[in-house]
Amino acid sequence: MHRVISELADSELKGKKVLIRVDYNVSVNGGSVGEDFRIRMTLPTIEYLIKRQCKIILITHLGRPTERQIQYSLAPVAKRLSEMIGDSKVKFTSSRIGEEALLETNKMEEGTVLLLENLRFYKEEELNDPLFSSELASLADIYVNDAFSTSHRKHSSTYGAAKLFEIKLAGFNLQKEVQYLSMIRDNPDKPLIIVLGGAKIKDKIGALENLLPKADRVLIGGAAAYTFLKAKGINTGNSLIDLDHIGWVTKALSTFSEKIMLPTDHVISSSADNGLAAMVKGDIPDGMMGLDIGHETVQRYSTEVGGRGSGTVLWNGPMGLFEFGMFSNGTINVAKSMALAYWRGSKTLVGGGDTLEAMRRAGVSENEVSHVSTGGGASLRFLAGDEMPGLSVLSEK
Numbered sequence: 001m002h003r004v005i006s007e008l009a010d011s012e013l014k015g016k017k018v019l020i021r022v023d024y025n026v027s028v029n030g031g032s033v034g035e036d037f038r039i040r041m042t043l044p045t046i047e048y049l050i051k052r053q054c055k056i057i058l059i060t061h062l063g064r065p066t067e068r069q070i071q072y073s074l075a076p077v078a079k080r081l082s083e084m085i086g087d088s089k090v091k092f093t094s095s096r097i098g099e100e101a102l103l104e105t106n107k108m109e110e111g112t113v114l115l116l117e118n119l120r121f122y123k124e125e126e127l128n129d130p131l132f133s134s135e136l137a138s139l140a141d142i143y144v145n146d147a148f149s150t151s152h153r154k155h156s157s158t159y160g161a162a163k164l165f166e167i168k169l170a171g172f173n174l175q176k177e178v179q180y181l182s183m184i185r186d187n188p189d190k191p192l193i194i195v196l197g198g199a200k201i202k203d204k205i206g207a208l209e210n211l212l213p214k215a216d217r218v219l220i221g222g223a224a225a226y227t228f229l230k231a232k233g234i235n236t237g238n239s240l241i242d243l244d245h246i247g248w249v250t251k252a253l254s255t256f257s258e259k260i261m262l263p264t265d266h267v268i269s270s271s272a273d274n275g276l277a278a279m280v281k282g283d284i285p286d287g288m289m290g291l292d293i294g295h296e297t298v299q300r301y302s303t304e305v306g307g308r309g310s311g312t313v314l315w316n317g318p319m320g321l322f323e324f325g326m327f328s329n330g331t332i333n334v335a336k337s338m339a340l341a342y343w344r345g346s347k348t349l350v351g352g353g354d355t356l357e358a359m360r361r362a363g364v365s366e367n368e369v370s371h372v373s374t375g376g377g378a379s380l381r382f383l384a385g386d387e388m389p390g391l392s393v394l395s396e397k
Contacts, residue, residue, distance in 0.1 A: 146171025149375025206384025265294025
C-alpha cells in the first residue's frame, strides 16, 4: 500500500511546498467549467493541507492542445476552484514552468494554493522529459498524486518528477480509488456483476480477462455488444464491430458463455441523427445499426443489477448512444438500477466519464453509488493488472 498524506505528522507538513498532480481535465464552455466532479474530488486533499499551513502547487492537464491555446487555459478552472475554496486562498499563474514558476512558488504564503497553467502546453510533459521533470520537482518539497485517472501514464507529472522527491505520497482521492478497485480485482463481495458498455472492446479485454473468472454475470451493452453478437453468428447489420478482436471474443464466449449476457433486442436506425428509430428482436437488418439495448434487454439487465441486496456491481460504459434521447433508455435504466442496488445493500462502482454523465441524465446522484471512479481508462488498466507508473513510483508504507 502507498503512503498517504495523513501519515505525515502535522509538523512535517507545516510550511512545506506540496506539489499535487490533480486531474482537472473538465469541460469548459464559454469560459466556464461545466461538470466539476473531478475538481470536487480533490477538495479533501487540498483542504487537509491548507489546514496544516502548506503551500499547495497544483498541476494538471486540460484537453489535447498542440501549443499554447487560449481555449485550453486553466483560468476558468482556477475560478471554479476559487469559488469552492475561497478567493483569497487560490491563485492562478500562466508563468512558464521553470524559473518563472519557481519565482511564483517562492512568493507563496502558508495555507494558499497556486494552480499552474496546462501541463500539455509543454510537449515535454508527455515525453517524460528529464529536464522538464526536474523543473517540476524543483517547485516543491513533497509530491502528492491525487490523480488516479492519469496514473497509467508515464508522464513527467505522474512519474518523472515524482521519482525525484524523497517524500511522494497518495492523496485521499487516489487512496479511495485504489481501495475500491483493489477490492473488485482481488477480493470482491459476491455475487460480482459487471456491466460493460461503450464502443471499444480492445480497451476492456485486459480487465475482462482478469475479471471473467471471478464474475458471476457479465452484462455487455453498447457497441461492444455487437462484436459479441457477430461472433455468435447473429446478423448485426451496420452496427459497429471490432473485427480485430473478434477472435478473442469468440474464445471468451466459448469459455464463459454461461456468465455472459448479451442483448436480445435492440433500438435501431439507419443513422444516429436522422430522427428515426425502431425496435427489433434478434437479427439487425442490413443497412441498420444497433444504437441502444431494447426493452426486453433493459428489463433483464435492470433485474440483474438492481434485484439483489448484496455483492458487488461494477459499471463501465453506456448501453447505447445515450447523447441522443431516443437511444438513452438502456443507459438511464441501468443507472437507476445501480442506485437501487446501492440502496438495497450492494457495493456499486461506476467508472468512466460517459458513465458519470449518464448518471446525471438519469437523475442519479454520486451519493447513490458506493464509489464513482474519476478514471475510466485507468480503472480498466488497474483491473487488468497492468503497470501503473503513477502508483508504482509512490512511497510504500
